[in-house]
Amino acid sequence: MTDLHMNDTHMDDRANRNRLMKRIALRFGLYTLLILFALYYLMPLFVMVVTSLKSLDEIRTGSLLSLPREIDFSSWGKAWSSACTGIQCEGLRPYFWNSVLLSIPAVAISTLLGAINGYVLAQWRFKGSNILFALMLFGCFIPFQVVLLPMALTLGALKIAGSIPGLMLVHIVYGIGFTTLFFRNFYVTIPTELVKAAKVDGAGFFRIFFAIFLPVSPPIIVVTIIWQFTQIWNDFLFGVSFSQAGTQPITVALNNIVNATTGVKEYNVDMAAAIIAALPTLLVYVVAGKYFIRGLTAGSVKG
Amino acid sequence: MTSPQKAEHILSVENLDKSFGAVKILKDINVAIEPGDFLVLVGPSGCGKSTLLNCIAGLEKSTGGEIKIGGRSMNGVSPKDRDIAMVFQSYALYPTMTVGKNITFGMKVRGVPEAEQQRKLNEVAKLLQIDHLLDRKPSQLSGGQRQRVAMGRALVRDPQLFLFDEPLSNLDAKLRVEMRTEIKRLHQTLGASIVYVTHDQIEAMTLATKIVVMKDGIIQQAGTPNEIYNQPANMFVADFMGSPSMNLIPAQLEAVDEKTKISINRTDMAGIELMMDRKIEGLAGGSKSVILGLRPENISDASGQNAKDGQVAECRVDVVEPAGSDTFVVTNLGGKQVTARMNADVQIMAGDMANFAFDLSKASIFEPESGARIA
Numbered sequence: 085m086t087d088l089h090m091n092d093t094h095m096d097d098r099a100n101r102n103r104l105m106k107r108i109a110l111r112f113g114l115y116t117l118l119i120l121f122a123l124y125y126l127m128p129l130f131v132m133v134v135t136s137l138k139s140l141d142e143i144r145t146g147s148l149l150s151l152p153r154e155i156d157f158s159s160w161g162k163a164w165s166s167a168c169t170g171i172q173c174e175g176l177r178p179y180f181w182n183s184v185l186l187s188i189p190a191v192a193i194s195t196l197l198g199a200i201n202g203y204v205l206a207q208w209r210f211k212g213s214n215i216l217f218a219l220m221l222f223g224c225f226i227p228f229q230v231v232l233l234p235m236a237l238t239l240g241a242l243k244i245a246g247s248i249p250g251l252m253l254v255h256i257v258y259g260i261g262f263t264t265l266f267f268r269n270f271y272v273t274i275p276t277e278l279v280k281a282a283k284v285d286g287a288g289f290f291r292i293f294f295a296i297f298l299p300v301s302p303p304i305i306v307v308t309i310i311w312q313f314t315q316i317w318n319d320f321l322f323g324v325s326f327s328q329a330g331t332q333p334i335t336v337a338l339n340n341i342v343n344a345t346t347g348v349k350e351y352n353v354d355m356a357a358a359i360i361a362a363l364p365t366l367l368v369y370v371v372a373g374k375y376f377i378r379g380l381t382a383g384s385v386k387g
Numbered sequence: 388m389t390s391p392q393k394a395e396h397i398l399s400v401e402n403l404d405k406s407f408g409a410v411k412i413l414k415d416i417n418v419a420i421e422p423g424d425f426l427v428l429v430g431p432s433g434c435g436k437s438t439l440l441n442c443i444a445g446l447e448k449s450t451g452g453e454i455k456i457g458g459r460s461m462n463g464v465s466p467k468d469r470d471i472a473m474v475f476q477s478y479a480l481y482p483t484m485t486v487g488k489n490i491t492f493g494m495k496v497r498g499v500p501e502a503e504q505q506r507k508l509n510e511v512a513k514l515l516q517i518d519h520l521l522d523r524k525p526s527q528l529s530g531g532q533r534q535r536v537a538m539g540r541a542l543v544r545d546p547q548l549f550l551f552d553e554p555l556s557n558l559d560a561k562l563r564v565e566m567r568t569e570i571k572r573l574h575q576t577l578g579a580s581i582v583y584v585t586h587d588q589i590e591a592m593t594l595a596t597k598i599v600v601m602k603d604g605i606i607q608q609a610g611t612p613n614e615i616y617n618q619p620a621n622m623f624v625a626d627f628m629g630s631p632s633m634n635l636i637p638a639q640l641e642a643v644d645e646k647t648k649i650s651i652n653r654t655d656m657a658g659i660e661l662m663m664d665r666k667i668e669g670l671a672g673g674s675k676s677v678i679l680g681l682r683p684e685n686i687s688d689a690s691g692q693n694a695k696d697g698q699v700a701e702c703r704v705d706v707v708e709p710a711g712s713d714t715f716v717v718t719n720l721g722g723k724q725v726t727a728r729m730n731a732d733v734q735i736m737a738g739d740m741a742n743f744a745f746d747l748s749k750a751s752i753f754e755p756e757s758g759a760r761i762a
Contacts, residue, residue: 275477275479277476277479278479278481280444280466280473280475280479281473281475281479281481281540282492283446283465283466284444284466284467284471284472284473284493285467285492285493285496285540286467286496286497287467287492291496295481295492296481296483299484300482300483
């Protein structure tokens with residue numbers, strides 16, 4: 085009996101050790117793979133940063149991956165304030181502010197409209213509300229190119245063609261489908277009894293929205309802001325179609341800087357300009373990224 | 388906390404209809420209660436009881452008929468102006484507000500002065516013993532505490548009519564019984580008028596001063612718990628109310644002078660015959676097939692209190708279920724399982740033949756086809 089028992093524990097030990105080894109091997113493989121992928125994705129950024137800090141001479145003679153012999157910020161200054169986008173040579177600065185002026189109100193307005201739409205579609209159902217929601221969803225899948233001509237006509241009719249408010253309108257209209265979808269799916273998880281209770285308490289449509297629904301919304305607001313900001317800041321097609329000299333967003337200016345150089349191609353300036361153009365979205369992700377994941381996965385409000 | 392104006396009926400529902408598209412949810416509902424009444428709407432899920440409550444609250448529009456609260460017609464009156472307060476199944480506490488803010492939200496919306504809000508909050512918090520929780524968020528509370536907060540939110544309103552929508556369904560069994568007692572006590576101390584929806588017939592029996600049993604949007608019976616229990620209007624009510632439910636046994640009736648002979652067939656042995664001391668109308672000489680309704684407590688062992696009536700018959704015991712305070716014994720009569728409630732210490736084994744004593748003074752007789760009560 086004892087013998088058998090001894091034998092058993094011995095077998096158990098071996099099985100345990102085997103399992104442990106297998107787990108360690110698996111972990112090792114997993115981390116190796118993850119690190120390789122991380123390196124692969126970091127490579128372009130590395131090349132960009134390194135190139136932007138080199139002088140033109142060094143770029144021409146050195147290798148793509150080597151670190152700069154001497155750190156040189158002059159290309160950043162040039163990209164910001166004196167690179168040429170065609171005839172003008174003012175750098176990215178004015179266009180950067182164009183983009184800021186465009187993005188912030190467009191993000192804020194489309195988020196607020198999406199929140200109210202979602203609140204209505206989730207909690208104040210009416211006849212045809214599902215059809216309306218389906219149509220709005222449909223709007224998310226319409227390719228940008230399809231709306232270019234009708235949008236141009238509309239902006240012309242409204243007499244805001246080529247202006248920043250005009251471009252803002254395009255982004256708001258195009259964004260409402262997405263923002264509505266986000267908020268609707270978030271609010272649909274909140275029990276409808278909450279609205280009923282508030283109605284009995286005497287609160288009206290907007291009171292319920294601002295006092296009860298908006299305070300539970302930060303996770304989905306963050307998701308929406310990140311999504312909308314990325315979309316609007318990074319947009320090129322609408323920017324290039326509906327703006328004119330002086331109202332162009334940063335993406336269009338970046339394109340012009342890269343394409344408009346005559347003679348020597350200033351790779352360091354191009355790289356610095358590209359990084360400057362990408363910095364704000366990067367910043368938004370770093371600041372709000374953890375809410376992004378939380379907002380995508382969570383959503384249900386308990387209590 | 389009684390209503391200031393003494394209306395004859397605090398709530399009256401007249402010929403109420405409600406349909407969603409072509410589907411009729413409520414059909415010609417008529418209910419009225421007096422101040423201080425505790426009305427329980429009970430029925431299986433989908434019977435329309437919650438819809439009726441929502442119509443009373445004004446959260447759903449009725450398609451016909453009239454609702455009056457305190458004698459005032461509620462047609463076109465929004466929920467906030469109906470002088471009601473409501474407690475929901477999911478508690479519906481505002482998740483980002485503290486308990487105190489949850490309770491005072493309604494007063495804040497109505498513009499009640501700050502000092503008055505605080506006074507009422509403290510009063511209600513003390514009554515419900517939640518004073519120590521006022522600064523917490525709903526997510527930090529247990530189910531029972533949330534339930535108390537939800538009731539507190541209703542109580543501060545001091546309304547003419549309280550509406551409860553299955554308030555105990557989300558609690559575990561033990562807490563449910565505790566809160567049930569608490570609600571009953573609150574009703575007694577406050578003398579409030581309450582409409583309470585539940586699917587739990589025990590809750591209905593213990594809490595109500597008046598019960599309305601509903602099925603498929605139609606009121607099956609309205610009456611005191613005693614009436615509903617002892618004189619069910621039809622077989623649905625008989626079966627739905629009471630646990631274990633009423634035995635419904637196919638039987639033959641025959642008039643014998645001023646009494647009635649009840650014959651019940653058995654599949655595996657000779658039938659039994661019982662005599663009822665009442666005369667049933669409409670038997671006119673011949674015999675009639677009916678359904679005999681007998682509560683388990685009206686069938687006991689031969690040594691029990693029913694024995695003195697002499698209505699004893701020998702039956703085969705199929706199943707014995709000791710329940711502590713009683714022993715439920717199942718036999719077969721008229722092709723149906725019949726449960727008897729016997730003494731806890733009765734010595735009976737499955738397969739035995741035993742004497743069952745029948746007390747027919749509280750028997751109900753139903754029409755087999757329509758299910759309606761005859762006597």
